[in-house]
Amino acid sequence: MLFAGIDIGAATAKVVILRDGKILSYAIIxxxxxxxxxxxxxxxxxxxxxxxSIDELEFVISTGYARSAVPFANKTLTEILCHAKGVHLLLxxxxxxxxxxGQDSKVIRVGESxxxxxxxMNDKCAAGTGRFFEVMAVVLGLDISEMGPxxxxxxxxxxxxxxxxxxxxxxxxxxxxxxxxxxxxISGIHKAAASRVVTMGKTVGYEKEVVLTGGxxxxxxxxKFLEDEIKMETVIPEEPQIMGALGAALFAQAELGKK
Amino acid sequence: xxTMKDLSTSLEGRVSELRELKKEGKKIVGYVPGGFMxxxxxxxSGAIPVGLNRGGDPSAVLKSAEYxxxxxxxxxxxxxxxxxxxxxxxxxxxxxxVVPCTDRNIGVIADGWEMWTExxxxxxxxPHNNKSDHAFKYYLDGLHLLKEALEKLTGSTITDDKxxxxxxxxxxxxxxxxxxxxxxxxxxxxISGKDYIKLxxxxxxxxxxxxxxSLESMFQExxxxxxxxxxxILLIGSSIAEGxxxxxxxxxxxxxxxxxxxxxxxxRPYWQEVENNGDLVEALADGYFRKRTPPPAFFRPATEExxxxxxxxxxxxxxxxxxxxxxxxxxxxxxxGIYFRRIAEKEGLPFxxxxxxxxxxxxxxxxxxxxxxxxxx
Numbered sequence: 001m002l003f004a005g006i007d008i009g010a011a012t013a014k015v016v017i018l019r020d021g022k023i024l025s026y027a028i029i030x031x032x033x034x035x036x037x038x039x040x041x042x043x044x045x046x047x048x049x050x051x052x053s054i055d056e057l058e059f060v061i062s063t064g065y066a067r068s069a070v071p072f073a074n075k076t077l078t079e080i081l082c083h084a085k086g087v088h089l090l091l092x093x094x095x096x097x098x099x100x101x102g103q104d105s106k107v108i109r110v111g112e113s114x115x116x117x118x119x120x121m122n123d124k125c126a127a128g129t130g131r132f133f134e135v136m137a138v139v140l141g142l143d144i145s146e147m148g149p150x151x152x153x154x155x156x157x158x159x160x161x162x163x164x165x166x167x168x169x170x171x172x173x174x175x176x177x178x179x180x181x182x183x184x185x186i187s188g189i190h191k192a193a194a195s196r197v198v199t200m201g202k203t204v205g206y207e208k209e210v211v212l213t214g215g216x217x218x219x220x221x222x223x224k225f226l227e228d229e230i231k232m233e234t235v236i237p238e239e240p241q242i243m244g245a246l247g248a249a250l251f252a253q254a255e256l257g258k259k
Numbered sequence: 260x261x262t263m264k265d266l267s268t269s270l271e272g273r274v275s276e277l278r279e280l281k282k283e284g285k286k287i288v289g290y291v292p293g294g295f296m297x298x299x300x301x302x303x304s305g306a307i308p309v310g311l312n313r314g315g316d317p318s319a320v321l322k323s324a325e326y327x328x329x330x331x332x333x334x335x336x337x338x339x340x341x342x343x344x345x346x347x348x349x350x351x352x353x354x355x356x357v358v359p360c361t362d363r364n365i366g367v368i369a370d371g372w373e374m375w376t377e378x379x380x381x382x383x384x385x386p387h388n389n390k391s392d393h394a395f396k397y398y399l400d401g402l403h404l405l406k407e408a409l410e411k412l413t414g415s416t417i418t419d420d421k422x423x424x425x426x427x428x429x430x431x432x433x434x435x436x437x438x439x440x441x442x443x444x445x446x447x448x449x450i451s452g453k454d455y456i457k458l459x460x461x462x463x464x465x466x467x468x469x470x471x472x473s474l475e476s477m478f479q480e481x482x483x484x485x486x487x488x489x490x491x492i493l494l495i496g497s498s499i500a501e502g503x504x505x506x507x508x509x510x511x512x513x514x515x516x517x518x519x520x521x522x523x524x525x526x527r528p529y530w531q532e533v534e535n536n537g538d539l540v541e542a543l544a545d546g547y548f549r550k551r552t553p554p555p556a557f558f559r560p561a562t563e564e565x566x567x568x569x570x571x572x573x574x575x576x577x578x579x580x581x582x583x584x585x586x587x588x589x590x591x592x593x594x595x596g597i598y599f600r601r602i603a604e605k606e607g608l609p610f611x612x613x614x615x616x617x618x619x620x621x622x623x624x625x626x627x628x629x630x631x632x633x634x635x636x
Contacts, residue, residue: 078631080631080635081631118609119631123621
């Protein structure tokens with residue numbers, strides 16, 4: 001029997017197809033404008049890889065900010081629960097999850113069974129999210145994938161006092177005009193964003209093992225500065241972007257047991 | 260619910276009714292409903308009190324930018340926006356606006372009316388410490404000045420007889436609101452969180468006698484009724500404005516509900532009565548300020564009392580989780596929210612803190628947080 005978890009995030013849509021509690025297939029595509037079409041497309045892509053179709057899905061759970069817009073989902077759940085569930089399957093010793101997505105960042109404390117103990121997330125402000133890094137990359141004329149590696153090269157990160165995407169852009173432009181190196185600037189941006197996320201999560205607290213998820217977890221600069229801030233090592237799952245979708249798929253599978 | 264429907268029909272006609280009364284020479288007194296403006300004084304002066312309590316509309320916030328800087332509590336800031344948009348009749352028909360200034364943000368409401376409108380404003384201070392005699396005297400002096408201002412406005416003397424009658428009516432209203440609220444201690448509350456808050460909001464503009472009659476019938480109607488069973492939430496924060504029901508709507512859509520609230524603006528304090536003997540203005544100051552439950556501010560010396568009240572509500576109403584809902588830039592509540600989170604966590608009560616700027620962009624993250632809280636219970 002096949003189960004699917006679909007995570008329609010602000011920047012990307014992810015789907016995980018589960019069979020017998022194991023990941024059979026997954027896909028990630030940009031969310032785009034038409035979320036219904038995106039949901040169909042990402043699911044079709046993941047299923048095509050393993051020669052299956054949407055009709056064969058036993059139960060589907062959608063999550064992410066556009067969770068209510070998935071027409072073939074049997075149920076919706078928030079990404080907070082789904083991330084905890086997904087991470088728990090792969091990294092059962094995880095007690096804290098730092099999830100940084102396209103539009104929001106969350107710090108989630110999880111219990112021994114992958115249950116959510118506490119969480120905090122940013123409000124509507126994009127500070128410390130994927131969108132923040134995207135805007136900064138454009139300002140600096142870089143591809144988003146280049147940001148992390150360059151951030152690691154500086155030994156003297158610039159002090160970026162504002163993590164507001166708009167104000168930080170002004171600050172970066174001003175520092176660039178003062179002749180600060182690109183490495184120091186990018187490093188400073190990463191440090192500022194990491195500090196913002198860590199501060200937000202302090203009400204929740206950090207306990208080992210700390211796992212990073214979401215698209216921004218692929219940025220090694222963010223990993224380094226988050227670790228510096230919390231003074232703990234972090235672990236990144238093999239594919240950190242699909243943890244929400246995986247959790248949703250696991251919940252979908254569990255629904256069968258309820259019947 | 261029949262009474263709720265009747266009340267809402269009566270509210271629809273209230274503005275025309277007030278217009279007629281105004282034509283007949285009656286004065287309309289607007290006030291910020293934070294529980295520090297004794298309406299008894301207004302009724303006893305022959306004027307009609309109406310709470311100015313609109314909120315939740317992003318366009319009012321946007322409009323306020325023409326008059327006020329941004330970094331002020333959203334509820335307070337949007338009040339001048341409602342006046343400037345000209346779409347809220349009550350904001351246009353008031354002869355006097357009374358603002359009990361509990362903090363600088365609420366003070367800004369008075370500033371807005373004073374600076375930009377022709378409407379008369381009466382403001383008086385509400386100290387944070389209700390334990391000191393000096394603070395009591397300060398608040399009492401404010402009430403005496405208010406009494407004078409109302410007498411001047413209406414040309415009518417506020418006699419003890421008139422005041423005694425109004426205290427009785429308002430005590431009855433407070434008692435009924437309390438009794439209806441306490442019905443929500445049951446496993447299946449007979450009234451939803453949204454309807455209960457709407458009762459408070461209705462009470463700010465309906466005639467007090469009609470309101471009491473409505474509450475009497477509602478109390479009878481609700482007796483023995485059973486509502487939905489679901490996760491039970493304590494909603495606490497700064498202001499719950501008329502029109503700002505988004506938290507209730509999100510909760511109701513997922514089968515949860517608010518079973519008890521604690522707000523500074525937008526609710527009528529109903530846990531204490533006003534004594535109806537001795538010096539009646541002093542009795543009002545005693546009921547509205549010194550014996551107020553919970554005390555005016557959370558800062559010391561009131562902290563322990565406020566925390567105890569919060570925990571008492573959580574226990575008596577058997578809540579499963581807490582939603583702290585305060586306005587953006589209302590710093591004192593921001594600080595208190597962090598403090599209360601720790602208290603709640605010590606007690607094993609799941610807690611989320613939401614700051615609202617009445618902005619449509621906040622809807623998505625708000626829904627996620629509230630749903631995640633309920634899912635994780």
